Amino acid sequence: MIKAVIIDDEEHCRETLSMQLDKYCPDITVVASFPSATEGLHYLQQTPPDLLFLDIEMPLMNGFELLEKLPAIPFAIIFTTGYDMYAIKAIRFSALDYLLKPIDRDDLQKAVGKFQRKSIAQMAQQIEILVEKLGAKKARQKIALPTAHGFDVIPTDIIIRCEADDNYTHVVLKTGKSLLVSRTLKEIEELLAGDGFLRIHQSHLINLDELQRYIRGEGGYVIMSDNSSVPVSRSRKEVLLNRFN
Structure with a gap:
């Protein structure tokens, strides 16, 4: 069974995604859900899941800032977001997956299917590219093709x-x-x-x-x-x- 965590500041988005996963992705179990990146950060450090559904636009600390605070990311990430061209470009640059709200069932199943075919090592490399693209690191810029x-x-x-x-x-x-x-x-x-x-x-x-x-x-x-x-x-x-x- 795949253990998943949801971090999203909108309650109805968390509840809807949890219900969609239960109905359309039976291999995934939501083990925790948080309304803010601050609350989710400690849980991720202590009890890393297999998969994180992470909202990008959140007050106080957004999804990207959360990733910067994690010394290691031993889990996969699927971003959830409204239309934010800069954020989407950065995610696509790293070849990571994202879901546009409101989340479509087919898109959700496709994203989960991709996750199941990738290794954590691959995703860790993609996340590193994402953080680099966002300017958190000044290393030589890379792209995932x-x-x-x-x-x-x-x-x-x-x-x-x-x-x-x-x-x-x-x-x-x-x-x-x-x-x-x-x-x-x-x-x-x-x-x-x-x-x-x-x-x-x-x-x-x-x-x-x-x-x-x-x-x-x-x-x-x-x-x-x-x-x-x-x-x-x-x-x-x-x-x-x-x-x-």
Whole structure:
């Protein structure tokens, strides 16, 4: 039996989630429920569960601040949240799971199913990436990229470029390796926004630090550090040139 804890400042959210788990996820037993991160913190330190359902937006101490106070996190986490673009981006960057309120039954079952297929070691690594993304640590930034076998954790600065392939993306690395990632180029672009990456074509996203030359033309093209040529669309040419002016 999987032991779960719920931390959420809204009573009706705690009760609803507990009832949904009892009805739709019979392998999970809710062993404790807390209305604040402060109250839940001591319990987690003394009696860590298998799985924590953690609300993000809470007064006094939010869900992310709770994680920063834990010296170790030997359990899995599924976040529950209203629409918060920054929080969701940080969670997606780490490839962790989250549920938007009001929580849908199918989404809940999918998130629980993913949890059951992952190891605690994998999730600990993902949580470390999340905390890093939120600025709690100033270490080299990393991203978790979902692939066919699970996910690969890589520093963002070793990415040279990304190329769309329908609902997948080829991520080309400085190591010479290319990862086939089960995310669209648009999703990858959103995750890497602000980290020195630029969409220069409908099918191409590049790391500007790895750009070697720009060749003029109708849209032109760029030469990257791996000697690959990447086209620049007419609509993105001005955006690219403005980044260097």
